[in-house]
Amino acid sequence: MRIDVVTIFPGYLAPLREALLGRAIEAGLVEVAVHDLRDWTHDVHQAVDDAPYGGGPGMVMKPQVWGEALDAVLAADERPARLVVPTPAGRPFRQSTAQAWAGEQRLVFACGRYEGIDQRVVDEAAARMPVDEVSIGDYVLVGGEVAVLVMVEAVARLLPGVLGNPVSAEQDSFSDGLLEGPAYTRPLTWRGLSVPEVLRSGHHGAIARWRRDRALERTADRRPDLLAALPADALDAADRAF
Numbered sequence: 173m174r175i176d177v178v179t180i181f182p183g184y185l186a187p188l189r190e191a192l193l194g195r196a197i198e199a200g201l202v203e204v205a206v207h208d209l210r211d212w213t214h215d216v217h218q219a220v221d222d223a224p225y226g227g228g229p230g231m232v233m234k235p236q237v238w239g240e241a242l243d244a245v246l247a248a249d250e251r252p253a254r255l256v257v258p259t260p261a262g263r264p265f266r267q268s269t270a271q272a273w274a275g276e277q278r279l280v281f282a283c284g285r286y287e288g289i290d291q292r293v294v295d296e297a298a299a300r301m302p303v304d305e306v307s308i309g310d311y312v313l314v315g316g317e318v319a320v321l322v323m324v325e326a327v328a329r330l331l332p333g334v335l336g337n338p339v340s341a342e343q344d345s346f347s348d349g350l351l352e353g354p355a356y357t358r359p360l361t362w363r364g365l366s367v368p369e370v371l372r373s374g375h376h377g378a379i380a381r382w383r384r385d386r387a388l389e390r391t392a393d394r395r396p397d398l399l400a401a402l403p404a405d406a407l408d409a410a411d412r413a414f
């Protein structure tokens with residue numbers, strides 16, 4: 173997969189080169205290119221935004237600059253691309269979104285400012301490629317860069333070879349519709365707190381049942397919306413008894 177990010181703050185994307193993702197890039201499992209939007213300005217001030225038509229606070233990013241930037245970035249590789257635009261006004265980015273995007277050959281992320289990018293950039297792009305305007309949560313950031321870090325990590329960890337232990341991607345929170353339950357490791361007792369007996373019993377069936385119960389309990393407590401959204405057949409009799 174090739175990932176391109178267009179931003180006025182390229183330095184904000186430096187963390188992509190760290191740790192697990194950095195190693196995946198070095199291993200060629202994923203390619204990441206970060207581009208400075210100002211490279212496509214032609215005025216001495218390198219203006220990328222302007223006052224909004226109709227008035228109102230803040231500035232809107234100019235369509236001309238974005239149009240030239242996206243044309244250039246898209247032309248750099250013949251693989252078909254999906255354009256992703258982070259915005260608080262977007263559809264929710266979920267694990268299912270990351271799963272779907274993990275199958276793409278190319279993702280191009282356009283980092284805008286809170287007040288947004290001129291809508292014509294998205295509309296014009298949507299005529300020639302899939303475009304997703306997505307939100308990573310119901311809170312407002314200053315720019316899209318942090319949202320891109322979140323989404324790139326969520327997608328890249330699903331790519332073959334990126335996670336040392338691939339099975340964990342399937343057992344993630346959300347992958348079965350429930351939150352993950354509590355996890356424990358050594359020591360057996362820590363500050364007077366012990367690991368639940370069942371986890372040391374060696375009875376795999378009992379352990380699986382305990383873990384499922386803890387996931388159901390946590391999901392009911394913290395995310396009842398996820399429980400309500402589960403397909404009818406997702407909970408078996410033992411689950412319902414819980």
Ligand SMILES: Nc1cc(-c2cccs2)n[nH]1
Binds near residue numbers: 284285307313317
């Ligand atoms: N979920 C979310 C996205 C954003 C922004 C994207 C671009 C500028 S602000 N805030 N919150």
